[in-house]
Amino acid sequence: MLYARGGWRALRRCASLPRAVRLRVREALGAREPAEAVRVQGWVRSVRSQKEVLFLHINDGSSLESLQVVADPSLEKRDLTFGSAVEVQGKLVKSPHKMQNMELQAETINVVGPCDIWSFPLKMRERHPLEYVRQFPHLRCRNNTLGALLRIRSEATASIHSFFQDNGYVHIHTPIITSNDCEGAGELFQIEDSVEKSHFFNVPAFLTVSGQLHLEVMAGAFTHVFTFGPTFRAENSQSRRHLAEFYMVEAELSFTESLQDIMQVMEDLFKTVTSTVLSKCPRDVELFHKYIAPAQKGRLEQMLKHKFMIISYSEAVEILKQAPQTFTFKPEWGCDLQTEHEKYLVKHCGDVPVFVVNYPYDLKPFYMRDNEDGPQHTVAAVDLLVPGVGELCGGSLREERLPFLESRLQRLGLTDAYQWYLDLRKFGSVPHGGFGMGFERYLQYILGVDNIKDVIPFPRFSHSCLL
């Protein structure tokens, strides 16, 4: 028997076979010319057996489209089913079908790993709802929608890194384990070690809520820095916008005196990454805009052409007060904007991204720069609100003036904990600022995905840590 047990490794070692060129599905589909002796590996997305011909579609994650394989029915075998892993060798030829360029005429089909279709939770040619596949975090990546999402996520990640590197930023690996609560909101996961059964070997340590303070350290040497990694918030929320572990893109810029500069970087980052995703993953994005969020179709392209709007927090409160609808939380100057408020503001502004600037001093964390205005005392903070999601980015100018920072920390009883942070203001302090963008919320917005749990490979949220 030509294809012995042992799968494709054994197959490779078999000297009697002609050397076939291994192609990814994406390469095979995009090939310009027919080719003899081609080898493609992947998972079967569909099998259809006719009297004269056997049709397979195989997918290896390299593209949304699967490669059509045509074979003689004699090549059919019992374990060649939907979901099985296969290696097909044969000729790559022009396809007679309009829908695809190339197809593979199989000479041999080897089932590398069979799949028990009766217990396999995914079914052939079914468009499973996102809520259904969420139950199977170990298998849902084999589903078209999650496959498309994860390719988009990968492109967006690469594009974020390129954006910053191309603009002269230094990438910093900020720590996951930290002793600070940057946001001061107390939403921390405390670390315990299993050796001393104490906190982190008897010192307080937490999972990071933000890399900002570490980036500020680095901005004091490298001028422009960024980080992009996991952050953690112990929010006991099951909402469609919150995760206990999420990825955040953060940047910090030294020698920056205006919030406008920070907003410009946020907007440039957003637009650059979005146009890259649209041009590099058109079919994957189309899937979302066709089946998941039809209203989103064409909207992103429109949004990319226009400058984001800017309103102040005080204007926002006035808009809310004059709204014809009633809110569960009555809008008042000095109160945080609630999700319902953010939604209304975005709608009011024409369903486009909106920057809200200059928030009340008492609402915001210690590090934000005092605007020294009055009587409504504000800080130089900005949030970017987007349709369907609400707050996507948050940023601010940081308080670089030692006396201001000292008195604020003192009032909050944080002087001892932040001696090192005060040092940064003593040794070559410069005006600076930065921002953070929630990566999952970004994906939710551009793809129109309702639930944040469907835009991350392995969601962690309150009372759930599958796998």
Ligand SMILES: NC(=O)C[C@H](N)C(=O)O
């Ligand atoms: N780097 C940032 O400005 C993000 C901010 N610290 C936040 O967590 O929202």
